[in-house]
Every structure is written in structure tokens, then in C-alpha cells.
Amino acid sequence: MATHPGPLTAAPPAIRTSRLVRRFGEREVLREIDLTVGAGEFTALLGRSGSGKSTLLRALSGLDHGVRGSGELAVPERVSLSFQDSRLLPWLRVLDNVVLGLGGRRAEDRGREALAEVGLAGRERSWPHELSGGEQQRAALARALVREPELLLADEPFGALDALTRIKMHGLLRELYERHRPAVLLVTHDVDEAVELADRVLVLEEGRIAVDLAVDLPTPRSRRAPRFQEYRDRLLTALGVHPEPVPSEKNDA
Amino acid sequence: MSETLSRARTATAPPGTPGAPPRERADRPAPTGSGAAPAESARQGHRPRRLGPGRAVPFGRLIGPVLLVAVWWLSSALGYLDPRILSGPGTVLATASDLVSTGRLQDNALVSLQRAALGLLFGVLAGVLLAVVAGLSRSGEYLVDGPLQIKRAIPSLALLPLLILWLGIGEQMKVTVIALGVAVNVYINTYAALTGIDGRHVQLAESLRLGRWTFLRKVVAPGALPGFFVGLRLGVTSAFLGLIVVEQVNATSGIGYMMFQAQQYAQSDVIIVGLVAYGIFGYASDALVRIIERRALSWRHTLAR
Incomplete structure (x- = not known):
């Protein structure tokens, strides 16, 4: 469902989950997630609040003891969480x-x-x-x-920063990523941030990966570029927000 | 906009009042004339009234105690105070130097301090040990916390008859009574601090894959330290409280014994010397704990700056 072609390298994937389920009481927060993130891949994870972003991140970081669930999960040995x-x-x-x-x-x-x-x-x-x-x-x-780390899990790391600091941090994160090349899973609710930083954007919706979109833009990226806007609009639509001219096409990866 | 508003306000005031400085006006009795009321409200609209206390005077805190001693001095000098009820400050000072020169004060003070220190030492050790046991393991919590919360409801001094029955009236009983009070105070606060460790810090420690020992040393212990110090300060207070009580029970030495004896002979000067000694002990030990606390929590100290 959500397997992304990704760069074909010899290195094993940084994340591989299969039929990953997490439940809180009766509610299934993650519903059979199959996700593969390649080594060194920069992926952003979008989703409205309550879509299961944090649950997925905690499952990947192994911090969700006591949470019921099933499925398989493989992550590298060195994982950092911010x-x-x-x-x-x-x-x-x-x-x-x-x-x-x-x-x-x-x-x-x-x-x-x-x-x-x-x-x-x-x-x-x-x-x-x-x-x-x-x-x-x-x-x-x-x-x-x-x-x-071989995998960096970042849970809205810029969420609490002011706009100016945020812009600087975006540049820094991308720079550090390019130098060290860990796989990154950046959880955010900022669509612009996702398109600017990540090479692949996932949208989580009610515990399922609804959109899996490769961002094929050269870096550094300008938010004013028409193609940037295109990605942005597609993702906003997927999140249920309608940008000014409503694009009709919806990605159903 | 506000300029026109203030001009309109001054216009309603009767001639003469607008020029008066605000300070003078505050000292004046409440205006009774019908024309003065709007001017008053207009002036209050300009500057808000200060509601907090005024400026601090250097060494202002000393005024109360100094006044108290002065009144004491004066009334005994004028003969208002019967020396059998309360000796004058001069007599007390003379008695104190007398007690020092014969060595009676130091000897008794040393005995008292030793009791308090031993009780404090054992109490702190026991309190911390129990708090660690209860705070870091579930089974420890179930075994230890209940009895200690019950013990908390019973004042240590209420256990005195039982402890005398078990341990006699010697030093052992005295130190035990003091230690019990200290231990409960230290336990309650340290345990609360240990169980109140920030969950986000625990999460961080897990994500960094800290070992158990590193977690305890770098996260739990520093996080619980402020709570421990609260317990320690309460413990020091309770140590002196316990000391005063146990020294009234068949003691043959100590500041309390000295005071008890003086009571038999109506020597109010000796009693006051004893009270002052207790006061100095309490104040000095609290100051000492505060200094240690400031050193240990230096990261916090800079926070308050």
C-alpha cells in the first residue's frame, strides 16, 4: 500500500513496518501500517491531530510500552529521537x-x-x-x-519556535542531514515545512497512510516556486484543507 | 483621543484644583463639596494608585526585634518588671557570661547539639533510604509507604511513653525520638519528589537508552534533590523540637535540663539564656542547610536571578 520505490541501495531500510497496529482501549490508532523508509531518506509525516502521528513515532522509537498492538517493526540500532x-x-x-x-x-x-x-x-x-x-x-x-543515528525521529521539533528561528532551523536541519545522511522521519503539521525539507511526504489519516508523495524538487527549495505550490496544494487537499484554487486531482498512492 | 479626554476632565474641575500636586491631595481629607468629586476621579484616572507595599528600608526588619528588646530593657530598668517573673537584659547577659566562664553553658550545649546531630543523622539516613525504596520500586512502595503515612499522622512525641518503656530514659531513647521525627519529614518530601519526577525526563532517558544507574544518577537524583532539601529543612526544625521535648524527660544534661533546673529555682535569666541558645541553634542550622542547598542546586540559583 504505502511502499515507496526509494533509491535502490544496498543498505537495508531504516524503517520497515508490516501490518503495524496500535490500540488505545477499543480505538485502533494505527491500522495495519506497512511502511518502508530507505536508509538516508528524508521523510516528513503529516496528519491532523489525532491521526496517529505521535503514536507511530512512539512505536518506532520503542517508547510505547504498555500500548497494545501487533505487527512487525524493524528499526536500526542507533535511533535518535527529538x-x-x-x-x-x-x-x-x-x-x-x-x-x-x-x-x-x-x-x-x-x-x-x-x-x-x-x-x-x-x-x-x-x-x-x-x-x-x-x-x-x-x-x-x-x-x-x-x-x-542511522534514523532520526523528530516530533515537531520546530513547533514551539518563533517564525524567524524556525527558518534558520530548517536550513540547519537540512544542512546537517546532507552532511550525515541519517534517515529522517520528521513529524510536523506544517505542510510548507514538509515540502521544503523532505524528499518524501506521508499523510497519515485515521491510522492509515493516505498519501505517499515523492517531492522531486532541487534543494534549497523556494516556497514561491510554482512546483512547490503544486506539492503544497496537493498535500493541503489531502489534509482536508482547500487551498484557494482547488486542485481536482488527489494522490492515492 | 486621550488628550481631548483629559482636557475634558480638567474642564469639569473647579478652578484652583488642577494645579495642586497629587501628593498634597492624597493627604487631604475626603472632599465633601459636590464640585470636588469629579476632579478627584479625574486625577485618579491619570495615575493608578499603588496597591503593593512601599519601598524597602535597609535593615528595616531589625526595627521590630530592637524595639522589643528596648521595651524589655526600659521596663526592667524602671522597675516595672519583677526579676522573678522576667530578669532584665543586663542580668541575662551577666548570667550568660557567668555560665560560659564556668563552662556550664558550653557543656550542656554540646550535649544538646550532639543529641540533635545524631538524631538528624539517623533520621535523614532512614528517611532517604525508605524514600528510595518506596519511590523506585512498586513492591517497596506497597510495603513502606502505607506505614509511613500512618506514622505521619501520629506525632513522634506521642510515641514517647512507648519509647521510654522500650528504650528507657537514656540517650538511646532521646536520639530515637528525634530521629523518628526527622525521618518522617525527610521521607514524605523525598518520596513525593521521587514519584513526581517529570515524565518527559523519563521519556528522554528511555530514548537515550540510559542504563538504570545513569538514569538514577543523572535524572532521578538531581530531580528529587529540591524535594529532599525541603524535607531536610523541615527535619532540622523537627530535630530541635524533639530535642526540647526529650530534654524535659529525666535528663541530667543539656540545655533543656539546664532550663528545667532553673525553673525549680525561679531563675528566669538562665531560662532566657537557654531559649536564646535554642534560637541560635535553630537559626544557624537552617542557615547552614540553606547554604548547602544553594550549592547543590546552583543550576536553580541562577534561574531565580
Whole structure:
């Protein structure tokens, strides 16, 4: 149903689920999801609230103990998860937050490198609350990256940021992605964000993947490009929002 | 828009009033004339009335205590106070230096402090241990929390008769009474802090795949520390409360014993010296805990700045 051709590489897929079901009480939140995300693929997951986005993400990150369900699920060993809030521990300095739980003698050096990469060199000794919202989110990104993930799961990481910071973070995330090439699953409710960043966009609807759309645009992407608008309108329609001129065609991948 | 409005307001005021500065007007009695009322409301519309307390005066807090001592001094100097009821400050100071020079005050204070410190030590250890057992495991919670919540409802001092029956009237009983009170305070607050660890932090720890030990060290312990300190401060208070009570029970040493003896001979000066000593102990120990707390929670300290 929702298998995407993707780039044909030798590497095993970063996510493979088959007939994945998750239930809360009687309600089936995820209904037999078959999803394959290739290694190094940047995928965005859209959906209205209650469509099951967070449930899917938690299932993929293995944080949904106690939730009933069935199906098969395979993810790589190194998975990083980033949250809507930066979720830095307030009692650990920035560097200690980044390397939290990281073993090995070089952990601190790697943490420093990761912080430098997100533009936070020199802030290693700061307390999290001394950083701005955007800087906190960048520190969280460093914490995710320092683990060299094969799969990065991001749950609306820019949801709590102001518009200007958000634009900068989009650029940073794409840049880091291109340098490290993890598979990314970005959960968002911002259609523009999805089309701008991802090479493939999924729309989740009532626990099923309703749309699976490859975004074939060169990067960096301009939101004003006509083809950008085209993708955007198609996705908005799929989400039940009708953009100004209603496009008739609906993707039924 | 607002300019025309204020001009309209001044127009309704009778001549003479608009020029008066606001401070003067506030001191004046309420206007009784019919013409003054609109002018008053117009002026209040300009600047909101301050509702909070006024500016702080340096060392203003000392005014009350200093006044109290002054009244005490004056009334005993003028002979209003019978020395058998309450000795004057001069007598108290003389008695204190007397007690210090004979070594009686230090010896008794040392005994009292030792009791409080031992009770505090055992109480804190027991409180933390029980809180960790109850806070980190379900079976521990089921076994430990119930009895301790029941114990919380019974004041430690109510257990005194039983403890005297079991342990006699020696040091063992005294330290146990103090430790019981401390342990309950430390337990209640530390346990609440442990079970109140932010679920989002737990989720983070799981997503980072922290080991159990790292999780306890980096997430649980620092997260529960503020609650522990609340318990510790209450525990210190309760340690001195317990100390005062147990020193009234067949003690042969300690500040309480010294005061109890003075009561027999109507030496109100010695009793006051004892009270002051208790006060200094309580204040100093609380200040000490606050300093430790500030060190341990330095990340929080900068937050409040």
C-alpha cells in the first residue's frame, strides 16, 4: 500500500513496518501500517491531530510500552529521537546534556564537535535556561546527532519556535542531514515545512497512510516556486484543507 | 483621543484644583463639596494608585526585634518588671557570661547539639533510604509507604511513653525520638519528589537508552534533590523540637535540663539564656542547610536571578 520505490541501495531500510497496529482501549490508532523508509531518506509525516502521528513515532522509537498492538517493526540500532521541546535537563550543563549516557573516552570531544556543528561552540558550560529557545533546540539537535543515528525521529521539533528561528532551523536541519545522511522521519503539521525539507511526504489519516508523495524538487527549495505550490496544494487537499484554487486531482498512492 | 479626554476632565474641575500636586491631595481629607468629586476621579484616572507595599528600608526588619528588646530593657530598668517573673537584659547577659566562664553553658550545649546531630543523622539516613525504596520500586512502595503515612499522622512525641518503656530514659531513647521525627519529614518530601519526577525526563532517558544507574544518577537524583532539601529543612526544625521535648524527660544534661533546673529555682535569666541558645541553634542550622542547598542546586540559583 504505502511502499515507496526509494533509491535502490544496498543498505537495508531504516524503517520497515508490516501490518503495524496500535490500540488505545477499543480505538485502533494505527491500522495495519506497512511502511518502508530507505536508509538516508528524508521523510516528513503529516496528519491532523489525532491521526496517529505521535503514536507511530512512539512505536518506532520503542517508547510505547504498555500500548497494545501487533505487527512487525524493524528499526536500526542507533535511533535518535527529538521532541517538540528541547528537553534538556535543567541541572546539567549544555555539554553534559549533549553527551548524556554516551560512553567512551572521546564522548566529550564528540559532544564539543556536535555543539560546534549546530553553532553552539563556546556554550558548552552554559546552563540550558541561559540559552534562547532556538539555541536549546539546537543543543537538542546536537544531542541527537552526537549518537550518529542511522534514523532520526523528530516530533515537531520546530513547533514551539518563533517564525524567524524556525527558518534558520530548517536550513540547519537540512544542512546537517546532507552532511550525515541519517534517515529522517520528521513529524510536523506544517505542510510548507514538509515540502521544503523532505524528499518524501506521508499523510497519515485515521491510522492509515493516505498519501505517499515523492517531492522531486532541487534543494534549497523556494516556497514561491510554482512546483512547490503544486506539492503544497496537493498535500493541503489531502489534509482536508482547500487551498484557494482547488486542485481536482488527489494522490492515492 | 486621550488628550481631548483629559482636557475634558480638567474642564469639569473647579478652578484652583488642577494645579495642586497629587501628593498634597492624597493627604487631604475626603472632599465633601459636590464640585470636588469629579476632579478627584479625574486625577485618579491619570495615575493608578499603588496597591503593593512601599519601598524597602535597609535593615528595616531589625526595627521590630530592637524595639522589643528596648521595651524589655526600659521596663526592667524602671522597675516595672519583677526579676522573678522576667530578669532584665543586663542580668541575662551577666548570667550568660557567668555560665560560659564556668563552662556550664558550653557543656550542656554540646550535649544538646550532639543529641540533635545524631538524631538528624539517623533520621535523614532512614528517611532517604525508605524514600528510595518506596519511590523506585512498586513492591517497596506497597510495603513502606502505607506505614509511613500512618506514622505521619501520629506525632513522634506521642510515641514517647512507648519509647521510654522500650528504650528507657537514656540517650538511646532521646536520639530515637528525634530521629523518628526527622525521618518522617525527610521521607514524605523525598518520596513525593521521587514519584513526581517529570515524565518527559523519563521519556528522554528511555530514548537515550540510559542504563538504570545513569538514569538514577543523572535524572532521578538531581530531580528529587529540591524535594529532599525541603524535607531536610523541615527535619532540622523537627530535630530541635524533639530535642526540647526529650530534654524535659529525666535528663541530667543539656540545655533543656539546664532550663528545667532553673525553673525549680525561679531563675528566669538562665531560662532566657537557654531559649536564646535554642534560637541560635535553630537559626544557624537552617542557615547552614540553606547554604548547602544553594550549592547543590546552583543550576536553580541562577534561574531565580
